[in-house]
Amino acid sequence: MIKKFDKKDEESGSGSNPFQHLEKSAVLQEARIFNETPINPRRCLHILTKIIYLLNQGEHFGTTEATEAFFAMTRLFQSNDQTLRRMCYLTIKEMANISEDVIIVTSSLTKDMTGKEDVYRGPAIRALCRITDTTMLQAIERYMKQAIVDKVPSVSSSALVSSLHMVKMSYDVVKRWVNEAQEAASSDNIMVQYHALGLLYHLRKNDRLAVTKMLNKFTKSGLKSPFAYCMLIRIASKLLDETDGGHDSPLFDFIESCLRNKNEMVVYEAASAIVHMPNCTARELAPAVSVLQLFCSSPKAALRYAAVRTLNKVAMKHPSAVTACNLDLENLITDSNRSIATLAITTLLKTGSESSVDRLMKQISSFVSEISDEFKVVVVQAISALCQKYPRKHSVMMNFLSNMLRDDGGFEYKRAIVDCIISIIEDNPESKETGLAHLCEFIEDCEHTVLATKILHLLGKEGPRTPQPSKYIRFIFNRVVLESEAVRAAAVSALAKFGAQNDDLLPSVLVLMQRCMMDSDDEVRDRATFYMNVLQQKQKALNAAYIFNGLSVSIPGLEKSLHQYTLEPTEKPFDMKSVPLATTPITEHKTEIASVATSKLPEKLAPSRQDIYQEQLAAISEFQGLGPLFKSSEQVQLTEAETEYVVRCIKHTFARHMVFQFDCTNTLNDQLLQKVVVQMEPSESYEVIQYIPAANLPYSQPGSCYTLVRLPDDDPTAVSCTFSCTMKYLVKDCDPNTGEPDDDGYDDEYVLEDLEVTVADHIQKVLKPNFGAAWDEVGDEFEKEETFALASVRTLDEAVGNIISFLGMQPCERSDKVPENKNSHVLFLAGVFRGGHDVLVRARLALADGVTMQVTVRSDEETVVDVILASVG
Amino acid sequence: MDSLEPSLYTVKAVFILDNDGNRLLSKYYDPELYPSMKEQKNFEMNVFNKTHKADNEIAFLEGMTIVYKSSIDLFFYVVGSAQENELMLMSVLNCLFESLSQILRKNVERRCLLDNMEGVFLVVDEIIDGGVILESDPQQVLQKVNYRLMSEPAYGFVLFDYITGNVEGETVKSQLLRMKTHYLNKAWPRFCSRPKSRSNGPF
Numbered sequence A: 001m002i003k004k005f006d007k008k009d010e011e012s013g014s015g016s017n018p019f020q021h022l023e024k025s026a027v028l029q030e031a032r033i034f035n036e037t038p039i040n041p042r043r044c045l046h047i048l049t050k051i052i053y054l055l056n057q058g059e060h061f062g063t064t065e066a067t068e069a070f071f072a073m074t075r076l077f078q079s080n081d082q083t084l085r086r087m088c089y090l091t092i093k094e095m096a097n098i099s100e101d102v103i104i105v106t107s108s109l110t111k112d113m114t115g116k117e118d119v120y121r122g123p124a125i126r127a128l129c130r131i132t133d134t135t136m137l138q139a140i141e142r143y144m145k146q147a148i149v150d151k152v153p154s155v156s157s158s159a160l161v162s163s164l165h166m167v168k169m170s171y172d173v174v175k176r177w178v179n180e181a182q183e184a185a186s187s188d189n190i191m192v193q194y195h196a197l198g199l200l201y202h203l204r205k206n207d208r209l210a211v212t213k214m215l216n217k218f219t220k221s222g223l224k225s226p227f228a229y230c231m232l233i234r235i236a237s238k239l240l241d242e243t244d245g246g247h248d249s250p251l252f253d254f255i256e257s258c259l260r261n262k263n264e265m266v267v268y269e270a271a272s273a274i275v276h277m278p279n280c281t282a283r284e285l286a287p288a289v290s291v292l293q294l295f296c297s298s299p300k301a302a303l304r305y306a307a308v309r310t311l312n313k314v315a316m317k318h319p320s321a322v323t324a325c326n327l328d329l330e331n332l333i334t335d336s337n338r339s340i341a342t343l344a345i346t347t348l349l350k351t352g353s354e355s356s357v358d359r360l361m362k363q364i365s366s367f368v369s370e371i372s373d374e375f376k377v378v379v380v381q382a383i384s385a386l387c388q389k390y391p392r393k394h395s396v397m398m399n400f401l402s403n404m405l406r407d408d409g410g411f412e413y414k415r416a417i418v419d420c421i422i423s424i425i426e427d428n429p430e431s432k433e434t435g436l437a438h439l440c441e442f443i444e445d446c447e448h449t450v451l452a453t454k455i456l457h458l459l460g461k462e463g464p465r466t467p468q469p470s471k472y473i474r475f476i477f478n479r480v481v482l483e484s485e486a487v488r489a490a491a492v493s494a495l496a497k498f499g500a501q502n503d504d505l506l507p508s509v510l511v512l513m514q515r516c517m518m519d520s521d522d523e524v525r526d527r528a529t530f531y532m533n534v535l536q537q538k539q540k541a542l543n544a545a546y547i548f549n550g551l552s553v554s555i556p557g558l559e560k561s562l563h564q565y566t567l568e569p570t571e572k573p574f575d576m577k578s579v580p581l582a583t584t585p586i587t588e589h590k591t592e593i594a595s596v597a598t599s600k601l602p603e604k605l606a607p608s609r610q611d612i613y614q615e616q617l618a619a620i621s622e623f624q625g626l627g628p629l630f631k632s633s634e635q636v637q638l639t640e641a642e643t644e645y646v647v648r649c650i651k652h653t654f655a656r657h658m659v660f661q662f663d664c665t666n667t668l669n670d671q672l673l674q675k676v677v678v679q680m681e682p683s684e685s686y687e688v689i690q691y692i693p694a695a696n697l698p699y700s701q702p703g704s705c706y707t708l709v710r711l712p713d714d715d716p717t718a719v720s721c722t723f724s725c726t727m728k729y730l731v732k733d734c735d736p737n738t739g740e741p742d743d744d745g746y747d748d749e750y751v752l753e754d755l756e757v758t759v760a761d762h763i764q765k766v767l768k769p770n771f772g773a774a775w776d777e778v779g780d781e782f783e784k785e786e787t788f789a790l791a792s793v794r795t796l797d798e799a800v801g802n803i804i805s806f807l808g809m810q811p812c813e814r815s816d817k818v819p820e821n822k823n824s825h826v827l828f829l830a831g832v833f834r835g836g837h838d839v840l841v842r843a844r845l846a847l848a849d850g851v852t853m854q855v856t857v858r859s860d861e862e863t864v865v866d867v868i869l870a871s872v873g
Numbered sequence B: 001m002d003s004l005e006p007s008l009y010t011v012k013a014v015f016i017l018d019n020d021g022n023r024l025l026s027k028y029y030d031p032e033l034y035p036s037m038k039e040q041k042n043f044e045m046n047v048f049n050k051t052h053k054a055d056n057e058i059a060f061l062e063g064m065t066i067v068y069k070s071s072i073d074l075f076f077y078v079v080g081s082a083q084e085n086e087l088m089l090m091s092v093l094n095c096l097f098e099s100l101s102q103i104l105r106k107n108v109e110r111r112c113l114l115d116n117m118e119g120v121f122l123v124v125d126e127i128i129d130g131g132v133i134l135e136s137d138p139q140q141v142l143q144k145v146n147y148r149l150m151s152e153p154a155y156g157f158v159l160f161d162y163i164t165g166n167v168e169g170e171t172v173k174s175q176l177l178r179m180k181t182h183y184l185n186k187a188w189p190r191f192c193s194r195p196k197s198r199s200n201g202p203f
Helices: A002-015 A024-035 A041-056 A063-078 A082-095 A102-114 A118-131 A134-148 A153-167 A171-175 A178-185 A190-204 A208-221 A226-243 A250-258 A264-276 A282-295 A301-317 A319-332 A338-351 A354-370 A373-389 A391-406 A411-427 A429-443 A449-465 A470-482 A485-501 A506-516 A522-537 A540-548 A555-567 A609-618 A771-778 A796-807 A862-872 B037-051 B086-103 B110-115 B117-127 B138-145 B155-163 B172-187 B189-193
Strands: A645-653 A657-666 A671-682 A687-692 A694-697 A703-710 A721-733 A746-751 A755-757 A763-765 A784-790 A824-833 A837-847 A851-859 B013-018 B023-028 B058-061 B064-071 B074-081
Touching (some): A024 A041, A024 A063, A041 A063, A041 B117, A063 A102, A082 A102, A082 A118, A118 A153, A134 A171, A153 A178, A178 A190, A190 A226, A208 A226, A208 A250, A226 A264, A250 A264, A282 A319, A411 A429, A429 A449, A449 A485, A540 A771, A645 A755, A671 A687, A694 A703, A771 A824, A784 A862, A796 A824, A796 A837, A851 A862, B023 B037, B023 B117, B037 B058, B037 B064, B037 B074, B064 B086, B086 B117, B086 B138, B117 B138
Antiparallel strands (some): A721 A755, A837 A851, B013 B023, B058 B064
């Protein structure tokens, strides 16, 4: 074998690979010479190299053969050849997971690690720690402690880094080496310093006080290593972020001072840390931006890339701060590194004026095909942001996007484009028809099921309300004929919406439905049959309830309730109202965070916050029998920041009760609190039934106590109430270091801020995709109308915001956005009142000296209407 | 925002490819990143396809920042997370390249690298340990590795090996050719970067 490839080597000169035709069995065969005496270092070395090379190529070694080779290798420790010994260490590390009984080499490695040859010591430590487990670690603990403070830098570094690797496995053992690490941190060697800092931080990161002390020490004494500086900057900015430290804190000053460091790496790290800080003012950003500006003209591509990537981030939040760099960025748009050019252009798109948009778009379309999908996504996001800024440019953008949509590209890229087009459509009613046309064209040839269903859903929602709904039917029905099951099912649902909304299309939709009922897939057939029957009734209320505005319950909740229902045999039909409602996620503002940062982790269907609470509360026996959790409020702070105890409250509403969950944190390290309850004095006829105390509240470990309150049955209109709250507890003094409490304690109390229950706590947000249909469905049986004057409000935007937050209802049909330069607006709100009654509110707002508001409320229950009107007044 | 969790784990992966994109050496330090060999090789191929034509120093692919450098028929890559300080990754890449260039006597090309693979493994091991930057100064790395070029041993040594039958399978011719290239190596280092072929000498 070897003969063969050696010959071939000669023939083909430098082109061949001496390892190319290695065979595992042949190499293992060769490894037998490890047992020969005397050891031939050169040949053995070559064989070890081959073994490592094979492992590196992904060759699979069975346990038996690996163990055999490993044991043979241990004999090589008899040789004193340096390189051979070093390769043995590497082999040990590579084989640690595949061979059995690797601990056999422990004593050889321990000998090398404490021996005289400095060249062996560092690598031996690293190999040893690779094969050590927690129990054995204690045996070598003494050596490790010595190695950490060894004066040979490579030994110290190796020991520190290996300790860091082992923190995951044996935190408690490594924790004991903190004093040694501390000593190593003051080493003169830059790498030792860096590794010691890294280990110290890792051991102390959960103890904020210790981290602060450490930062103070190092920022004062100064460090030599640029890596250590970068690490310090990261620790400081994390601490600033966690403590909401103001920008006048010494930590911020430290980061800013690093902008003047002589090493570029440190300067960039500091600039990047400042840019990523939340709530940075333009003045604080300015020095960071100006160093980044300097980097833009660096001859090093990596530095230019780093600078423009960071500027791109700045431009998302503070476009004006970056305008000073526009000239430098202009120079980068022709950079041969397309990543740099793309980032420069997208940054300019964010900072530039409306007039430069066309030019930049032209520039970028010249090389959009050359850049990677990741950057195409960045481009699409820049365009999306631009459309929000300059709505008038939507036609240029739409053209560009539709061209991009036709090009090849992966799923993420296409999804970004589709999302962008959808957001343009939602923002500019006049772009709706062109946008929908582009999307229709796209689904004609779309391989991504998720996107096709998403677009079909959008067509179903928007299509029927366009002037010419009939032209979309063809595209939708084509999907029924050509696509996979999931897409066909979505197409059927979309068709049904056309039929429900457009009477003249109904006959043809029914014919198409008839065809779908012969589909080969169950789901498609079921949907078609269902819609067919609903549509044939020709009743608006039915259409609204079953076609436009589907279920509004939480899906995990529904699953759980149904499971529960099947467990208990009962005559009663299943009650939909017993299922907790879906909580509309708190709409975050369009996440424009460039996907440069997105992780590739698949998104999991996370249970909503409310589902988690539901589970937590259900686990407490006192709260069983309260029924399903109706609503959980946001956290309310009941203490000032930076006080002895921090208390936050979450209000959980049930059908006839409320549970107040108090999350308390004790910030005094010399106290242990026990039997903590929050006593509540209601102002109205609310009745406190029970307190569930938190048994123990040690330092910095949050705990929860609960108060159960019954809502007044006799007066359903009493929806708001003020509670005065006092925290009562038993204090035991304790040793700040060990946490050991004294035996005796004394009772104490702490006055908290008042807690308000408002009408919003009784209403759950529900999104009605088609408000008009829902409005008709509820009907005007209990409609009431009243007019109010909001004297203190100056703008429509403000009025809309106030109403939404006051009522805690979901704005529908994007009516929470007030178009510019209008002096009247209609706001649609939907929700469900405690007890499962739908509530819809239509508020007409008019702006003249103050805002006048005409509120119309509809519900299926009269008291609910009264409650809402009474609370608004 | 995506702020960086302060940590010493800077390097996600490092690999050296030849000019067909084949793996010569690669190390993945984050077990969650491409756990299987197939995913790793796919990633390497993707990176190679996107980078081998333009010598651009830095790229962003599959959510990773990648810094790279090429030399004759070799490509060196260092991979870090999207938020990583690019200059830190560059310092690792530069250290790797400088150290290898020194132990290979400036012949940073595929054949020479493969002939001294053990040195390459040792250098990588001294620069990065489990994703932590262990050393970034090439001089320090060389000192720690203390590696002698494989083609160093003197004439007599090779002859000794030959006589004792250590270089099994090698023909006399190839041995002599090797000796010759050592001498060429020493005499005219520039020569060695060219492909060696038989037409170079009387053999």
